[in-house]
Amino acid sequence: MRVLFVEDDQMNRRVVKDMLTIVDADMAEAEDAETGLAMIDANDYDIILMDLRMPGMDGLTAIQHIRARSDAKAGLPIIVVTADTASDLRERCKEAGANDVLGKPVAMNALFDAIGDLVDPVDDMVI
Secondary structure: OOEEOOOHHHHHHHHEEEEEEHOEEEEEEOOOOHHHHHHHHHHOOEEEOOOOOOOOOOOHHHHHHHHHOOOOHHOOOOEEEOOOOOHHHHHHHHHOOEEEEEEOOOOOHHHHHHHHHHHHOOOOOOO
């Protein structure tokens, strides 16, 4: 399984990458939304993990750009990974086109459950 994690914090990327390594998932990393969008143009991914607060374009805007595409990549599953705790956060993410929202710090079981709910089959992910 190929995962793209769009996240400006290196430590957060490292933690999630370590989790995904356990299940033999291949994780690509983008430090900002613009880079993430370019990587989606150039590569194939099974799922996208998207931070919300990044320098430049924010995650909600990036999700809207993905959903506005005219190709199959517009339907890629997207899980928001955020430390934001606003009461209307889940609703705003869903309105932008996110499939799910996970809070930081990311719990491994929550991550695997969310991915498993969206990617079928979850390419031999063994938990």
